[in-house]
Amino acid sequence: MNFSVLSSQFWSLCLQGVALGFIYVLISLGYTMVYGVLRLINFANSEVVMMGTFATVVAEVAILKNVSTSDPLHGFRLVYTLVFALVFSSLICGLLGVLVELVAYRRLRALGTNRLASLISAIAVSIVLSEAARIYTHSAPVTAPRLLEKWSFGEIGGANFRVDTVMIILAGSIIFFALDRFVNRSRLGKAIRAVSMSEENSKLMGINLNRVISLTFFIGGLTTGAAAFFYTTVYETTQFNVGFNLGLAAFTAAVLGGIGNLRGAFYGGIFLGVLEQFASAILGSQWKSVTVFLVLVLVLLIKPSGIFGEAVQQTRT
Amino acid sequence: MLNIRDKGAAIWENWNRTKRVTFVLIVITIVAFLPYAGTFPATSFLNTPITSYQAVLVYPIAMFVLMALGLNIVVGKSGLLDLGYVAFFAIGAYTMGILGTMTGLNTWEILPIGIALAMLAGLILGLPALRLRGDYLAIVTLGFGEIVRIIALNLTQTGGPNGVVGIPNPPPIFGEKFGLDDHAGYFWVIFVMILLVIWMVRRFTIRRPGRAWEAIRQDEDVAALMGVNLLVYKLWSFSIGAAIGGAAGVIYASKVMFIAPDMFTFNVSVLILACVVFGGMGNMWGVILGACILAYLPERIRFISNSRQLVFGLVLLVIMNIRPDGLLPRKKREKIKQKEAK
Numbered sequence: 021m022n023f024s025v026l027s028s029q030f031w032s033l034c035l036q037g038v039a040l041g042f043i044y045v046l047i048s049l050g051y052t053m054v055y056g057v058l059r060l061i062n063f064a065n066s067e068v069v070m071m072g073t074f075a076t077v078v079a080e081v082a083i084l085k086n087v088s089t090s091d092p093l094h095g096f097r098l099v100y101t102l103v104f105a106l107v108f109s110s111l112i113c114g115l116l117g118v119l120v121e122l123v124a125y126r127r128l129r130a131l132g133t134n135r136l137a138s139l140i141s142a143i144a145v146s147i148v149l150s151e152a153a154r155i156y157t158h159s160a161p162v163t164a165p166r167l168l169e170k171w172s173f174g175e176i177g178g179a180n181f182r183v184d185t186v187m188i189i190l191a192g193s194i195i196f197f198a199l200d201r202f203v204n205r206s207r208l209g210k211a212i213r214a215v216s217m218s219e220e221n222s223k224l225m226g227i228n229l230n231r232v233i234s235l236t237f238f239i240g241g242l243t244t245g246a247a248a249f250f251y252t253t254v255y256e257t258t259q260f261n262v263g264f265n266l267g268l269a270a271f272t273a274a275v276l277g278g279i280g281n282l283r284g285a286f287y288g289g290i291f292l293g294v295l296e297q298f299a300s301a302i303l304g305s306q307w308k309s310v311t312v313f314l315v316l317v318l319v320l321l322i323k324p325s326g327i328f329g330e331a332v333q334q335t336r337t
Numbered sequence: 338m339l340n341i342r343d344k345g346a347a348i349w350e351n352w353n354r355t356k357r358v359t360f361v362l363i364v365i366t367i368v369a370f371l372p373y374a375g376t377f378p379a380t381s382f383l384n385t386p387i388t389s390y391q392a393v394l395v396y397p398i399a400m401f402v403l404m405a406l407g408l409n410i411v412v413g414k415s416g417l418l419d420l421g422y423v424a425f426f427a428i429g430a431y432t433m434g435i436l437g438t439m440t441g442l443n444t445w446e447i448l449p450i451g452i453a454l455a456m457l458a459g460l461i462l463g464l465p466a467l468r469l470r471g472d473y474l475a476i477v478t479l480g481f482g483e484i485v486r487i488i489a490l491n492l493t494q495t496g497g498p499n500g501v502v503g504i505p506n507p508p509p510i511f512g513e514k515f516g517l518d519d520h521a522g523y524f525w526v527i528f529v530m531i532l533l534v535i536w537m538v539r540r541f542t543i544r545r546p547g548r549a550w551e552a553i554r555q556d557e558d559v560a561a562l563m564g565v566n567l568l569v570y571k572l573w574s575f576s577i578g579a580a581i582g583g584a585a586g587v588i589y590a591s592k593v594m595f596i597a598p599d600m601f602t603f604n605v606s607v608l609i610l611a612c613v614v615f616g617g618m619g620n621m622w623g624v625i626l627g628a629c630i631l632a633y634l635p636e637r638i639r640f641i642s643n644s645r646q647l648v649f650g651l652v653l654l655v656i657m658n659i660r661p662d663g664l665l666p667r668k669k670r671e672k673i674k675q676k677e678a679k
Binding site: 061123124127128131133134136137138139140141143144145146147148151152155264268271272275306307309310312313316317320321 | 465644
């Protein structure tokens, strides 16, 4: 127990927590969008994150292959590389999401089987993805090239506004609010919301169900890929098993905020990120996931539908 | 599609008592001689390339069958999605590890303690968690599985990441010794436990708890309206499942003599759940078949050693797409009713 950090590092922990939270938010969108539409846990999303981190590394290496030094980049070249890696990782993850839906969910959905069957097929897909990555990388961690010199904008109240922290928070909010607007304002977003309310009725209204579901997986994959890019940029290393913990935390965040609810995922993710930072500062980082789960159980006991409620009233098995 | 389960059930119903008893005795005898199947030329195709066949028969096959039967009570019979089943296995194993090395108690004396502790853990987790529905229960149990592993990893009493070393083997019973390499003995012990569990589940299924679980699985609200005490029967199902997991853990720790936290990861829970769903949720024989196949297959295909998990994932994916209700699904009658309800 080390409560002194509460006074000395309070704002610093908050800032880092929010930055970590944004990574969780973007991943948990991959869970919450799919859950909202299909009422199924998208189990393979954690491995989609993992694939995204590798896609980021591949993109960065592809751009930098003629650069002999590993010095950080500057100016236009830096922005161009970062944006390219972000877009590449997002697209790969988006397409991977569509593929996951195609092989793990579509046929089972057409047969109208129980929910657990698609859970197992999604687990099978995640085994395939993580094993493929493990064999390809020989279980070794892969280091990403250092693109970003981590200079600081300055400190406010002890919180160090490093460039990557600021980038995650700014870009994360832009992506989230763009998605929020897309789902709530656009025609396709309306279709997604309609399917999440009732599959049968939206079919009657002329919505192409399969296309909307594919689109949902694609969008979930896009944000997940963005999160994978931010993760790689901050930690600069990745391994075949990074997906599990990230996915677990993001799914917890989605449940905390009320799964199926976009804004719930936002608040849930930020809350979880901050909580994790404080828990690891006070209790030691080995206990952070225990704290997170205890909080989750408490929240669910007091308010079973999550802090911000579900999009559709009741979750049925 | 051919439904072996219904055919089998029909044949079984038409048999009289003597035929049934003979059949069961023959099956038990065949299974009891399985440890020696690897030595006969006719059945030597069963041999596994790397680990010895007898060792594979104990862990993973028999152990997975036992645990899958336990999880089947929770997931298959009462429809509660438990993603943290490994926690109970770990609690059993650590009970054996700590008590076995600290005190002079032997495995058979620790077995009831391990079962009791696992049941207690099931109750402690179940009391808050079983009020939740569906996917929330899944995530809370998943978290519980991780918490148990993290606690084992960080406490000094459990040996931290090094685990517990030098756990004693069980003392001999009826002259049958239990050394590290006496796999047949362990197989028979677990086989007896499996038979007990099968007998217990069959008794439960036709009596009040079984009917209550069935009602809960089909529709919680209707079950509650019909006067089924939801929390009590869910707790029963949960803690019986936990007890079986705990028993498996005690035997496992006592066999391998060494346990560490990274033996009890989420992957184990997923594998056991895969056995249940793959074989046919709610149908014991399907679950046993599923567990046998999923435990045996990765060992048999080890010649492609590095990518066997990959092949395993692909096989699982293909089979779930072909037979989503599992290899031997539960009774057809019920499924027709489900389709009508939709």
